[in-house]
Amino acid sequence: MKYYKSRSIKVTIIKMTMVFTLILSVSISSICFISFESLLKNSLQLSTSSNLKLIMNSFTSNMTDVQTLARWCSMNYTLANYLTNEDDDKKISLEAWNRLSEEYRNNLAYYYIERVVVSNFEGKYLQATSRSTTKATKISEHIQESSYFDELYNDFTFKWVGLLPNDIGDNTKDLIIPIIRPIYNKSSPDKIGWVYISVTSNILTDALKLYSIPSDSKVYLTIEDKTYLIDNGKFSLTNDLDDVVSLNKKTAKSTIRTIRTESGKKETLVTYTSNLSGWSLSQTISASVFNKQKSMYIFIILLIIGIVMLLGVLLLIDLNRKINRPIYKIKKKLECVAKGDFSIDKEIEWDNELGTIGIGINKLSGDIAELINDKIQDEKERQSLEYQMLLSQINPHFLYNTLNSIKWMATIQNATGIAEMTTSLSRLMKSVSKDTNQIISIQQELDLLNNYFIIQKYRYGGTIRLDIHVIDEDLYQCQIPKFTLQPMVENAIFHGIEPKGSVGKIIITIDSLDDQTIQITIEDNGIGLSEEQISSILATNDNSSSGLFKKIGINNVNQRIRYAFGDNYGLQFHSKEGEYTIITILLPKLITPPA
Template structure:
């Protein structure tokens, strides 16, 4: 016994240690999971927040730049479509060849028209110089923004001789190559973004001239400078494929995009502005979040340690009392111990143990009572079997006496009744073949036929003889036939007929019992099927249509049973719906 107690103490300590280890382990795992998930979510959140903020900023910057480009493009499109400028480009060279004075007048008039539009649309603040020239460059018009912009001799031919003139002129739509040195400046480092576009005839679509506009890069960089950036941040502008420039703090220099940039395409010009966020700023934010996560992990670990101490104090004592109580129950003490019914989960276990002890005690007493009741029941069953056998033997004696005396009716009724009593005494077999059930109905109907003086008749219609081997509940047709006689035909006061029709419908066995009695109303049909009406039979007490229907459902399932169709004053049909194939062993 001492060894056993020592073993139990060792087991208790093992359980206690497991609880502590599990509590600390769970707290540690939870802390690691919380740390990993928090770090991952924080990183994603910070990156997303940084990207969203950067995208918003470059959208504002890009739209501001794009507005200038849109104004310049709109002005260029106006030049291409204006009829006055189109007439100038078509006729100015001919005018100068034939009448120089007329040519000068045309040039002055058209220049006034161009310059007025140049001043009205606000292009002067965006474009330094606008030139509209004939294809040869011999005749052209020029509008200047003023300021440092100066007129240059033979300007149109210098533009045509520049490096990118043909590329920009022959490009589809607007072609962008980014910042280049101003081809009209002999000295200095002025960078411009050139716009060169052909002007086509409205009727022949042939080139009748070209447009040149220069946008100073300083116009762009002044806007970019208002975009505050950290040292490790970068801003790129891609004008077209292969033409990407980086803002170096003062100007745009050719460079390739690098890192995980955030891009925005300008809707009018098609330029792409790309922004490389600061990794240093992101790291600073992550350091702050990391500190917060570390503090949360420490709190979780401390909570786990505190939980292990509380569990040790809360569980060890009550578990010992429960074990002692189980030992007493094992020794045969089934009395209730309310000391182990604490107000917590262990108290629920203690209550369950007390209830278990009480139930075991009650079960032992019930078992003794059940044994006595079983003996009494076996005796009553033996008594119930004596009467049917005695009646069966007595009826056989009456039959032979009636036969000897020539009373055939009495002999037939005695034979039918004796067979019925014999079937009752056979046992409790639930399912029999339809052939055997019809034999029981025949025996019953023989008695009823003599009772009613031959005014009732019974007819069988079987579509396939093989159906007679299908299974049906024992004594299920007889109560239905009896109800048809007593509740259908007899109240009518005339002769009656019952037809039992057996057929197959899909995978179901259908048996229809139809009488030409008084019929039923819909309310009566519902009450019969719901067991609300008293439909017990004379032959079997407490056995009626509802009971037969329930027996079928219990045996075969809810999909089967009895259906009733009737017409008042004409007929009633009780329709059995049974399975074609049924294995009683499987049920």
């Protein structure tokens, strides 16, 4: 019967593995077939957007350099001086031309600037051109008479009118991007002339040459409200982008849309917008590239399915080999534990999940053995503790009665010091044994301190003095942890005044720091403390046998205050070696409720 159960578990594992593998394969196939098309489109769109970004960034960088040249011409003192000079001084003219030529040839976009003309409205002008460009005559009048001059000249910033024929160049078939900006007077905001810059269309086509464009993909350039189809370096106006079917995705710089071209075909269009106002570059997604990657994805899907099936078979073999034997050994070990054998069996601690169970069984065996030993030891200690408690049970009333008897005998014999010490000790003992409150009033704490100090005063023969100043009577009813002041005074006596070997004084001042805080200072004129001694006192408890309580040290007091009221309260030390020590205690101002 047991053998049948073992085999049934094995069969169950095999069935579950096979079902899991089949479900996983079908799920992966379904998910991949459903999502791969979207993933492919997103990948192509992202790749296209990145390529357009590189092209537009290169173009924008060059156009920014051209704009920099235009701004320089608008504000340059030398050019303004030339345009306003009425004497036609050749020295001024030569200086202006040299300065313009130098700036023109040093510009990073020099290769794409066909011509730079600086002129006033009376026809006086300078021009700098590339080596392959002829210097046309009457160019100032020709530019001013152009249809776009007033539009570009009067605009507040750079205005774009699109790609225009080069009417004043050597090859009128070439397209240029005209830029016209006003030139300002050197000493006033008045306009005294203008600068004309013609930029060749190569500034864009050269960037496109570095980018491989599939034959069935189209590239469009949009300048303000004009759209150009770029084909083999040629620009032609088109309305392909006017019919937008849907907006698929939009980010700060990129836009993905579905458009219907003039031929009626729907295509996915990726557009990247330049930092130059009104400029953008668009490209349609290539169907051939998509189909090619689609075939590759189908192959990858089939490969994944095959790998999953193979892994399922290997998993089945591995489970069949690794599960039956470990389960049998774990079962035998549990039978031994049930019979009282708590020995550790390292053979069941494999490096897998079953090994974790084996480690747990070994730990359980060890814990049971340790628990039995601890139980025996605890029983022995309990019997010993009961015996010691019987020895230490002294009736507190017997102790108080004895101290009272000593007090009355001392009073009868006129030994007032002994009577006073005995009374103080009796009160201290009664407070310790009967009053279990951990938080008491400052009045009660001062009473405990006075009882303690009376004993110390007689011990040191009156060589120490304690002065207590409570600034406000209401402070007597504020809360303080029990036995807070006694360890402070004890520390001042034992570590400050006693080593000094002379008369000592301790001053305790209780005052309000603010409406929420009480400040208690304990000052002594002892030998003082070093920084190392202060750190040591705050870090460890002083369990000296000479103190009233072994377990209540300065660090203990500090910790009790923090535990009771928070980290904003506690002890602070200020000391000067050989002169004094001041301990400051900060407490919250809390009134002790009436008993």
